Amino acid sequence: MTDAALRQPQLSRSPIARSERTARLDGNPWTPYLFAAPVVLYLLLFQGYPLLRELMLSFTQTSLLTPQTSHFVGMRNYAELAARPDFWRVIGVTALYTAICVVLAIALGLGAALLLDRPFRGRGIARALVTIPWAAPPVAVATVFAWMLNAQYGIFNHWLKLLDLEIGYESWLDNPRLALPAILFTTIWQIFPFSSVVLLAALQGVSEEVREAAQIDGADKLSIFKVAVWPTIRPTVALLVLFVTIWSLRRFDLIWVMTQGGPIGATKTLVIELYTRAFVARELGEAAAVGMVGLSIALVVTVVYFWATQRAERAEGRR
């Protein structure tokens, strides 16, 4: 279904022609609204309304202990955030965490997808096994990685000792320099299978003939990839960049369980900061302001994505 849909020329299955056809089935113009109404109401109640409350909360000073009494303070929460150096550090950690997640999760996913694309004996099993990390619950992943990274008894340090590296018995999660790399390692282990699975599907669309044409034209392996494979999977990679970015900005459980943002803020991303502000510092207004900043970043990324994809499509004469 996927492949067929991907390869279909857009004209033959124009959604407009199809919608007009289905509209002829019955004349009631309200049917689509009736169909969409429950989910719209649901999302407005459990996402839209809380979001609005959160937005309003960000303009107030409200304590978790006395949420009924909140004072309107205008933009003060935002101004204070901007003035605090540790908040800029949070932004920095978030940016670094997100950027490295995007690059490595997609690069490794692509590498794995390319390895598993061509037939070999046991490919089906290999494809299934490689997606295991993605199926494991994040809290369980965090728990076992914390154990494997344990300073004294963890298997990582044991291996490092076997390799005779001087850095043996490093306490990965307690060292401000090593905690973020350790968290990144865990995150990428968990999410790269997702990009790999999606890219494997996209690789189905690569034309074998274009690959061979490049081969005959004398292209080397990297050139073949660039002219035959990359143009086909590029839209998928762009979509993955969007999703991995948004999910990295949102990720809470893995980081929280492993380090709670520590040590001394080394792994404190926006979401961790938001949660800490709300439930440790008990400042709901400030927490909400942090959330709004995070949301704005996600919005900007999304807008840039749609702008860039449309520009790329125009450049290739698809529109």
Next chain:
Amino acid sequence: MRSPTSQAIRMALILILLSVSVFPIYWMVVTSLTSSANLFADTPQLLPDPAQAFNYADTFSHTGVLVWLRNSAIVAIGTMVLSILLAILPAYALSRFRFRGKGALGFLLFATQMLPEAMLVVPLYAIFANLALLDTLGGLILANTAFTVPVITWILKGAIDGVPMEIEEAARVDGCSRIGIVLQVVVPVVAPTLAAASVIAFFHGWNEYVFAQTLVSSQDLRTASVGLASFVGELSTPIHTVMAIGVMYTLPAVLFYLMVQRYVVAGMTAGSVKG
């Protein structure tokens, strides 16, 4: 035209890839089956020791793991059922109709992907307090579904796009109503994708942590994610007990996933690749 060396390198890379993917899960199992003495030995024990299976019996009796797993299952199944029920009709509408506001609906669905659970948890806490949903598994189901329903809708829309119009027209000629068409014709045709979407929703509910941690306070309503996380950084529980809980929480999910992964992958990529 591939040389044997490049083939060998490729197979070696695949083996490394698979080992890295599987090892942490394996290590969880090994640790759960390691004796207390060996846990802190200089050379770690690399193979599971079946004689330590009583660890699991101890874990059952000393922790609330069975209750936690039951709660997780309730939340996961509830999230799955509610998500599917809510998603079918809007997915059909997005696939088949052209109507004013369709773009807005698409945006609304996508926008939910940007919202962190941790951000909504504070206002949801207040709303749930008013609706008497605090400290209930039902509340967790409602909160989780808000995050799964957009994904499920999108995946189902992708599948319905692939259903030929003629099937519906035939049903229409045979005198089927619109709802009848959706339920009796479209749903059975997209059943494999529906199954995949169900699995995805189930996993979301099974894995969820923030809401379960914040919106529920009773000990006997804890989910497995919260229960397991409560041991991290706590020193009195031996690590093989923690890992035994980890195994009981992870292995059913992974095994279930391996059984259905074919469908999940197909269903997921149908929605996401097309974007």
Next chain:
Amino acid sequence: MASIKLNHVAKHFGTKVAISDVDLDVTDGEFLVLLGPSGCGKSTLLRMLAGLETVSSGEIHLGDRRVDQLPPSARDMAFVFQSYALYPHMSVRRNIAFPLIMRQFKWWFHIPLIGGWAKRRIERSPEVADLVEKTAKTLSLTEMLDRYPRTLSGGQRQRVALGRAMVRKPEVFLMDEPLSNLDAKLRTAMRAEITRLHQRVGGTFVYVTHDQVEAMTMGTRIALMRDGVVQQFGTPREIYTSPANTYVARFIGTPPMNLIEGSIDAGMIKFGEATLALPQALAAAGRSTGRAPVLLGIRPNALTLAAPGGQGQLAGTVSLVEHVGAESVVAVKLSHAATAHDEEGAVAGEIMITTQGYSELKPGDPVSVVPDLSEAVLFSRSTGEQLRAGLALAA
């Protein structure tokens, strides 16, 4: 020198034999057509020539070079794919220039920006730019040079694919069913265009098709394949007038050659009750079989219809009449003779006759069929091979 020589070339996929023991000798400047039904191995053979498939055994020579172990790019052969295989993100200009750019490619072209600049420089260098312009002009693509493949029609894409092949000035052009994705009208036009291209640019062409009309009109020689075995290798005329076996006889021609069962006795051929005198050449060919049953192969246009009951005629009844404008095709069920047919199944006992103009015959009308044996051939009933006078002497 672009002669191609295949020596005992074979290809196995596991235990499955895709190509068995093919020997072909193609001279420089020839237009060889590999013809056959789908799955006969013709595309595999072409891909082995190109180097896209390995050779399981045997040798391929291009001129005096042995090429079967060389990578595709070292063989100096261009390949035109069925789906055109254009690079979708490159303009037509870059698509055509691509093989030339690859010729001057250095590893550091992979460095972003610098590589792009270097490639543009090559593309704009006089020798490459001129060649691209000239090729585009030959194929009337000048106006489309800066467009992307996505915006072109099927015929235009096809011409870009040809341009990409031509620009390298290769010794050999390999084409894998290049016209099969075009509609019927365009196909006829492109057929002529490719033939003209062959005459103008020279070089050896190897062209794969399942369409006998393409094969007959374009090829200087045809290798007709079935199940990985070359059935006959010859000029279109040889293949049409003197098919090597019943399979070739039935594959070429619309409607195909009729195969009528008979037996030979003293220079005469008997079909049931009818007896006809064989021309000298056929009589000589038939002598070898003794009294073993034979198949008379005769084209539908070498048969005429007459009123029933003459000497040297085959009696039958009309079973179907098809009017095709200038001529009519009449199917006749013979009363006393059986006919052979290929696995695709013409109805047993029927033969096809083409007559000029509009036939007034109706199904059920009794007729008699007068064969003109001057261009007929004989096949062995048991082996299906053509019986030839020379072979008879040898036997």
